[in-house]
Amino acid sequence: MDELFAIYEAVYPYFPQDHSHDDSHMTIRKGDRIKVSIPNSKFDLSEQDWLNGSNLASGSRGFFPASYVKYIETQGNQQARPPRPHRWVESYVSRPVLCHHCGDYIWSLRDKIKECEGCGKCYHNICFSLIGNSQCTTYDGLTKPEVYLHPVSVENWTVKNVIEWMAALNLYRYIETFREANICGEQLREMDEEKLREMGIKDEFHQKSILVCIDELCGQNTESQPYAARLPPVISIDMEASGCSEHRFAEYNFSSMQRCHLCDKFLYGLVHQGLQCRECGLCCHRFCSTSQPTECNVPKLERIRRPSFSHNSVFGQDLPDEVNKSQKDAPDVLHVFVQEIEQWCQEHSTEALSVYRISCKAEEINQVKKIFCQEGDTSKVNLSSFSVHCVAGALKKYLRELPNPVLPVEMYNMFIHTAKSKSSTLKSLSDLIEELPPAHKSTLQFLMAHFCRLWKIQNESGVSDGLDKLSHVFCHILLRPPWERIIEIVDNTKLHIDIFEELMRNGNWGEDIPPIPTSVPPTLPP
Known part of the structure; x- marks a missing residue:
């Protein structure tokens, strides 16, 4: 077997001399790519404080802090050529x-x-x-x-061009909808609210998010569109550049249309749309955060920041932190959601596998999210006034907003590679589950056991239904590529579905599942 290497990219610069570290450590600069050998086929290097590798930009080798880099991909033994000037x-x-x-x-x-x-x-x-x-x-x-060498017109885009663009804007939730409707560039330019409704996209927030992205792509003025009256108004603020107080930016999921405080254009997508300062609440594009440096000014931002700005949100937090807080196998918020959903499914058993398929308005789901942000003790949250589909929507939203999904991005390549190699797929997937970080493994166990119980409830109702009711919903929620390779989701969706269904049918989740019918070959021709 070829030796495997993990490729990392430096997020922060590290200069050993600034920390009195010896010459066994190497300098890394933001954007440098570093190649690290994966020993003994052990893929998870995330728990190590220091890594040893080769800087592909400078040619140097040595130790560097693992927290200063982000994982990009896993590669075979490829020979790097000597560095030279860019062209x-x-x-x-x-x-x-x-x-x-x-x-x-x-x-x-x-x-x-x-x-x-x-x-x-x-x-x-x-x-x-x-x-x-x-x-x-x-x-x-x-x-x-x-x-x-010359601009490409959107009218010349193929369907694949359209859905790859959607993936890069975190609109991948609807790539299959656009693929099935055969939406090419010419049709994309003519898209409006009515056409989106006809395609089954009925949520107003989702419609506006898609249309705003199309306007920006096609050079159309959003402010003159029919739906503009329902968008947040332009707010001009004077954001001064300052080096005395730096922002504490973190990736954020916005539940309604938001404008970038730096360029005043809208933040794009349905999840992970941009950055928000944890201190002052400033919201911006990733691009604007580096190209327009500003001061962190809490009083100045207080009058224009989102009403829902909170320091205490349980949504969008790292999964290991939330599992540790709960001292359970999964975050408290998931336990609350699952209890509500399963109680309803016991009383509506013929709809158990469809409970996650029926959408709820984003505004109602945001109300559920708001309750968890305001209530310090999750055990005191009462969701009885919300429909089960709203609770199910909130569970999906919680999982979508995880910075790192339940099946972590560091292992994405391994899951996809295993799904592609059909031989011994179950054994390989089972091995990968065992290698998951503890919090991710226990949360996956909790969720899959929940899905198995829904499957059993549905089967016992006498009304059979397919696993696709779950797999098509959760295929992009439990598993997604690293942000740097998010477009791969376009070609890998079928593999995501295969992984979910294989784990459901043959994984060991501590729950009985309905008998799986043996496939019968078709009748031979005469």
Whole structure:
């Protein structure tokens, strides 16, 4: 078997001399890629404080802090070529590419970008002016982005172009809806609220999120659109640059349409739309956070920040932290949701597998979220006034908003590779489950046991139903690629479904499941 390597990208710079560390440690700069050998086929390196690897940008080797980097991908033994200067050209994109400075996707069809012809690194023009010196390093198997010398018209987009763009804007919840409706670029430009409703997208927040993204892509003025009256108004504020008080930015999930406080355009997508300062509440695009530095000013932001701004939200928190707080196998909030849902399903057994399929208005789900944010003691939360579909929607929202999903992004490649290799799939998936970090493993066990109980309730009702009622809902919720490779979700959706259903049918979740009918071959022709 070829030796495997984990590829990391530096999120923060690290200079050993600043910490009096010896020469066994190496310098890393933001954006550097570091190659780390995975010993003894043990993939999970996340619990280590220090990693030892090779800096592909500088050619140096040594120790560096694991908390200063983010995982990108796992690779086979590929030979890196010696570093050399970048060869910068100006290009246009038709497929979203990641900016290696701000970490946001570049998806405008009208704006030029900077791209290295050698290694394929891409930058927004503004971000390019902010980067320091780095070296161009390539290796066998390097995939370069699709770029063009001239702008590409959205009318020429294929269906795949459309859904890849949706993935980069965190609209991937609806990529199958758009794929099945065969929406190409020409139809995308003509999209409106009525057409979205006809496609089954009825939630107003979701409609506006999609249409605002389309407006920005096509260069259309959102403020002049028929739905503009129901959008948050423009708010101009003077955000001064200052080095005395830095923001504490964290990725955030916004439950309603929000404007970036720095550029006043809307934040894009349905989840993980942008950043929010934990101190002052400033909201912004990832791109704006690096290109428009500002002071952290609590009094100034207090009058314009979201009414729902909270320091105590249980949504959007790291799963291990929430499991530790609960001292149970899963976060308290999941226990509350599951209890409500299963109690309802016992009384409505013929609908048990469909409970997660029926949507609820985003405003109602936000009310459930608000209750958990306001109530310090989760055990005192009373959800009796909400419909079961609202509670089910809140459970899905909680899982979608996890910074790292139940099946963590660090292991995404391994789950996909296992699903692709059909031989011994169960054994391999079972092995991967055993390698999950403890909090992720126990939460998965809790959720899968819940799904098995719903399956059993449905079966005992005498009304049979398929696992697709669950797998098509949770395939993107429990498992998603790292942000840097989120577009892979377009080609891997079927594998996500296969993984979920295989785990349901053959996983060991401590619950009895209905008998699985033996497949019978079709009748032979005469």
